[in-house]
Amino acid sequence: MGSTRRSFTQEYRAQAVAFVLEERRPVAEVARNIGVHEMTLRKWVRTAKESGAGDDPGGGELTGSERAELERLRARDKELTAENAELKMQVAFAKKVATWFAKDQR
Template identity: 65%
Template sequence: MGSTRRRFTDEYKANAVALVLDEGKTIAETARNIDMHEMTLGKWVKKAREARDEQTPPDAPLTESERAELQRLRQENKDVKAENAHLQMQVSFAKKVATWFAKDQQ
């Protein structure tokens, strides 16, 4: 015998999404707590995020969490660029050494 499909009110959906978006809880944790499937809640959260993004103008000031993420990403980018420059220097040195050894063997 098949199972019946659960129906949720708009208010219930909004409250569940608010737990994730406003209180910072994970989708998995929230879904377990309210006894529902993660995929269902995940779809609701995705839809709510897209709706929020559409309402926010592109030139709106950043929130504190966005500002912190931007700062973290900038530092990460700086670290990656420094590591890349170091690796390029090592490759350049290895090429010079290989050229020197090749000339020495002739």
């Protein structure tokens, strides 16, 4: 029993590779969604990277001001993450207090 080999257009391959490289979606997820074997998509992505399709237009290296901005944003993200964790603890405590008061009122 022979197998039939599927063929894909260049546009189809390019769109699939764009999902992985530009939208930064996992290869396995994209492969599942479009109905292509994961190894096939990995090969397409590797070929695109080798041909330079996924190159960063900015040259790849960060300038001094970009690096400073990145460090500032990472520090801000760390602060906001800590603040978010503290607020979550406060909400959990408030829920416990509200539950305790609700039980006490009965």
